[in-house]
Amino acid sequence: MADKTKEAPVPEAIPETVPLLKRKSTLIIILSVVLIFLILISTITVVVLTHRPEPKEKKETDQIYTIIPMRDFLVNLVDYGGRRYLKVSLSLELENIAVKTEIETKDTILRNYIINILSSKTFDDIKSVEGKDNLRKAIILKCNFLLKSGKVLNVYFNDFIIQ
Structure with missing residues (x-):
C-alpha cells in the first residue's frame, strides 16, 4: 500500500521549443493568408477603379x-x-x-x-x-x-x- 500512496514519477517536461515552433508556424500561416487577402483586395480595387467602359454608340x-x-x-x-x-x-x-x-x-x-x-x-x-x-x-x-x-x-x- 505504501507503493500505491506514493506518487507516480512525473515524466520529464516537454521541451518548450515545440509549442513555440507551433505558435510561430501558425502565426506565419495566418499572416500569409491575411497578406494574400489584402493583395487580392488591392488588385480587385485597382482593376475596378481603373476600368473604363467601352465607348457606346451615340444615342x-x-x-x-x-x-x-x-x-x-x-x-x-x-x-x-x-x-x-x-x-x-x-x-x-x-x-x-x-x-x-x-x-x-x-x-x-x-x-x-x-x-x-x-x-x-x-x-x-x-x-x-x-x-x-x-x-x-x-x-x-x-x-x-x-x-x-x-x-x-x-x-x-x-x-x-x-x-
Missing part, C-alpha cells in the same frame, strides 16, 4: 437637333364677339437638317395649317398650361403629317399673347 439624346424660328402668327380666337386675338411666335425643333429644307419649301402650307389650328381655339382652350401643351401637340401632329423627310420633335413658344 439619340446626344444628337444636336435643329431649331428653326417661324414668323409670327396673329389670329382671331373663336370667341363670342370676336374681340380676342392671339399672337404667337414659335420655333420648331427638327429631327434632322433635311427637314429644315423641306419646311422652307413648304412654308406657306405649314403656316396655313398652323393658322387653322390657332384660329380654331377659344380663350378657354389655350389659357392654361395644359391647353398650351395640347396646342403644341396639335401643331406637331399637323406638321408631321405634311413632312416626308423627317419629323418635328417639339414646338417652342417664344411669345404667346392673348388679348
Whole structure:
C-alpha cells in the first residue's frame, strides 16, 4: 500500500521549443493568408477603379437637333364677339437638317395649317398650361403629317399673347 500512496514519477517536461515552433508556424500561416487577402483586395480595387467602359454608340439624346424660328402668327380666337386675338411666335425643333429644307419649301402650307389650328381655339382652350401643351401637340401632329423627310420633335413658344 505504501507503493500505491506514493506518487507516480512525473515524466520529464516537454521541451518548450515545440509549442513555440507551433505558435510561430501558425502565426506565419495566418499572416500569409491575411497578406494574400489584402493583395487580392488591392488588385480587385485597382482593376475596378481603373476600368473604363467601352465607348457606346451615340444615342439619340446626344444628337444636336435643329431649331428653326417661324414668323409670327396673329389670329382671331373663336370667341363670342370676336374681340380676342392671339399672337404667337414659335420655333420648331427638327429631327434632322433635311427637314429644315423641306419646311422652307413648304412654308406657306405649314403656316396655313398652323393658322387653322390657332384660329380654331377659344380663350378657354389655350389659357392654361395644359391647353398650351395640347396646342403644341396639335401643331406637331399637323406638321408631321405634311413632312416626308423627317419629323418635328417639339414646338417652342417664344411669345404667346392673348388679348
